[in-house]
Amino acid sequence: MSSIEEQITEVEDEIRKTQYNKATSHHIGRLRAKIAVLRLEREKRASKGGGGLGYAVRKSGHATVGLVGYPSVGKSTLLTKLTGAESEAAAYDFTTVSIIPGMLRYAGSSIQILDMPGLIPGASKGRGRGREVLSVVRSSDLVMFMIDPLHTDFRALLNELEGAGVRINSRPPKIVITPGDRGGLVINSTVRLTHLSGGLAVQIAREFGMHNGQIVLREDATADQLIDVLAGNRVYLPAILAVNKTEMMAPEERRRLQEKVRGFPTTFISAKNREGLSELVVAIANALAFIRIYVKPPGGEPDLEEPVILRRGDKVEQLLKRLPEELDRHFKAAMVWGKSARFPGQTVGRGHPLDDEDIVTIVVERGSRGQ
Numbered sequence: 001m002s003s004i005e006e007q008i009t010e011v012e013d014e015i016r017k018t019q020y021n022k023a024t025s026h027h028i029g030r031l032r033a034k035i036a037v038l039r040l041e042r043e044k045r046a047s048k049g050g051g052g053l054g055y056a057v058r059k060s061g062h063a064t065v066g067l068v069g070y071p072s073v074g075k076s077t078l079l080t081k082l083t084g085a086e087s088e089a090a091a092y093d094f095t096t097v098s099i100i101p102g103m104l105r106y107a108g109s110s111i112q113i114l115d116m117p118g119l120i121p122g123a124s125k126g127r128g129r130g131r132e133v134l135s136v137v138r139s140s141d142l143v144m145f146m147i148d149p150l151h152t153d154f155r156a157l158l159n160e161l162e163g164a165g166v167r168i169n170s171r172p173p174k175i176v177i178t179p180g181d182r183g184g185l186v187i188n189s190t191v192r193l194t195h196l197s198g199g200l201a202v203q204i205a206r207e208f209g210m211h212n213g214q215i216v217l218r219e220d221a222t223a224d225q226l227i228d229v230l231a232g233n234r235v236y237l238p239a240i241l242a243v244n245k246t247e248m249m250a251p252e253e254r255r256r257l258q259e260k261v262r263g264f265p266t267t268f269i270s271a272k273n274r275e276g277l278s279e280l281v282v283a284i285a286n287a288l289a290f291i292r293i294y295v296k297p298p299g300g301e302p303d304l305e306e307p308v309i310l311r312r313g314d315k316v317e318q319l320l321k322r323l324p325e326e327l328d329r330h331f332k333a334a335m336v337w338g339k340s341a342r343f344p345g346q347t348v349g350r351g352h353p354l355d356d357e358d359i360v361t362i363v364v365e366r367g368s369r370g371q
């Protein structure tokens with residue numbers, strides 16, 4: 001019996017050998033599902049094997065950014081320039097062998113930046129410190145890719161992250177899966193499907209051991225998207241790209257690179273010369289989509305000096321987690337003024353999504369004191 005790693009490689013080879021067209025798309029879809037199932041099995045065994053994560057990184061600040069790039073592109077240099085944290089930089093590969101955190105402060109928020117060992121192709125299969133790095137990436141809020149004039153293939157980095165179940169700059173597919181225990185598999189869709197047939201969807205589900213139940217596709221999903229939802233352990237992260245050492249680049253080289261990374265949010269910098277760094281910090285903050293919430297005690301004035309920093313999409317629920325615990329415990333309702341309110345002072349519940357610069361009063365049950 002071959003190892004899981006060998007089985008994955010075998011199926012990967014088969015996919016590579018198969019020319020993609022309409023007739024083979026079915027077969028390829030199934031093979032991709034097979035790989036996803038094997039990878040799940042591999043993860044299960046790795047976590048059972050004990051030892052756990054090679055790196056324990058304590059998350060702190062309002063958000064965490066994972067710095068991902070080939071060895072020697074200048075990750076540690078950037079960390080030091082941005083945060084003052086000392087991370088050794090040197091002209092040889094794999095200078096950094098553990099994860100070094102630094103803290104960047106920007107517009108009232110603190111952003112933790114994690115400098116990591118260089119990532120090389122094959123990382124998700126365990127090359128270099130790849131597995132550990134990838135598991136830290138999975139738990140961060142934003143990925144910052146870094147390339148330099150000698151290492152420009154950032155698509156290969158994207159592929160490594162893909163292999164580790166990280167989906168970049170995309171959102172979870174609108175697919176709802178309800179397992180059942182008899183009656184077979186029923187595939188329904190609310191839109192016309194142009195990538196995926198019902199038959200292929202059934203076969204993919206079976207690869208995951210799902211033989212009964214319902215799958216509802218609420219968008220024109222691909223086989224890969226269905227596989228992602230069945231696998232269930234995907235993380236969806238925003239990412240930006242920093243191109244470093246640009247002071248060494250000829251204008252022509254720079255133009256070529258710009259073309260190559262088109263469509264990806266990119267900042268050109270020189271970490272060594274501190275060029276482009278403030279632009280990069282703005283790109284980081286934009287990608288993290290912070291919002292500022294001003295808390296107003298009942299009958300009092302809002303605290304405009306010290307907003308609570310949340311992320312776009314966060315709700316009253318997340319605000320409560322950042323306030324004194326009794327407000328959460330005795331929460332009755334919230335009153336909201338600002339962009340998220342339909343009218344000033346609207347009364348809302350825990351599930352109400354907040355917006356930048358909202359003013360919020362927490363109303364607590366009678367008998368307990370509000371804020």
Ligand SMILES: Nc1nc2c(ncn2[C@@H]2O[C@H](COP(=O)(O)OP(=O)(O)OP(=O)(O)O)[C@@H](O)[C@H]2O)c(=O)[nH]1
Pocket residue numbers: 069070071072073074075076077078088089090091092093094095096097116117118119244245246247248269270271272273
């Ligand atoms: N020319 C130039 N060199 C730079 C720049 N930033 C970093 N370097 C140099 O690139 C080399 C590698 O820098 P590091 O910061 O150690 O790179 P790293 O990505 O952390 O490397 P690993 O930890 O090995 O993965 C060092 O010699 C740095 O001085 C830059 O903006 N321009």
Ligand SMILES: [Mg+2]
Pocket residue numbers: 075076077088089095096115116117118
């Ligand atoms: Mg380093």
